[in-house]
Amino acid sequence: MSELRRKGLWIVVIGLMLVGGTLFATSFWKSETSIKPPLPTVRVGSVTAEVKQSTFCWSNGGEAVCEDHGLPEANDLQLVPVEPGAEIAVEFHAEPANASFHRIIDGELVWSEPVVPDEPGVYLFETGGEWPRGDSRYVFGVEVEE
Template sequence: MKKRSVFIVVGILIIAIVIVKPFRLEPPTPKISVGERGIPTTQGSYCWDAMLLAQCVDTIHTSPIDMTESHAPSIVSKNDEIEIEFPIGYQPENLRLEQWLDEHNSKMVEVNNKRIKVPNESGVYVYHVIADWNQGDGNYAFLIEVE
């Protein structure tokens, strides 16, 4: 009976660690997608306070446009919706989204139910996701082309 109780407690601890991940050293990366197709993201600078270590990491990117230079734009249609989803247990307390117009100008984009509408005009668009948690913050950039 004692052995069984130990196994149950150990099992619950393992499940809690897998779900909560208290030893995570960086913020979670969102899954950005259109339907079933994933859109590549680039992680920018961040600060994160894990159980055993707190750290801030600065990346070499100068802007969200610079962050996306290693990606080809993901092709989307004018009627598509882009979903921004974080792993279970890591929903940010605050989520902001910017659309970058050029290296110095951006505008805020409204996120409704973890989704945004694709622009109605054809072109290439850079988006910057900024997320805040109790443990820290992170930012990510992605690139789309509307056809």
């Protein structure tokens, strides 16, 4: 086999590997992002809180993904300043079955009304529910300033 043909063969092999790797990476990335549940919008009084995805199991056709997340600490979240006693409104992408709302106190979930306490401090919350495609939990935090 001539040197020119051998170089041409290697170029074809490397080209096929690059194309195959790119297609694999693209399909892997696409399937991962398309299976996550949509984030809700959380309004605390007149402020919109930053919501982070927490534990979920979500399906898309024949694929499903489950992720387990521990409860966050205050420094894991972007806290928004809010007024004492502000009402919390959660808008999901669709109405969930078995919706719940909790405060996170000392690393534990405690059932709560969706209202910010009156006392100054940092407050973490967890909410979520079940939908036909799966279940999902979300977390966010607020700070009541003095």
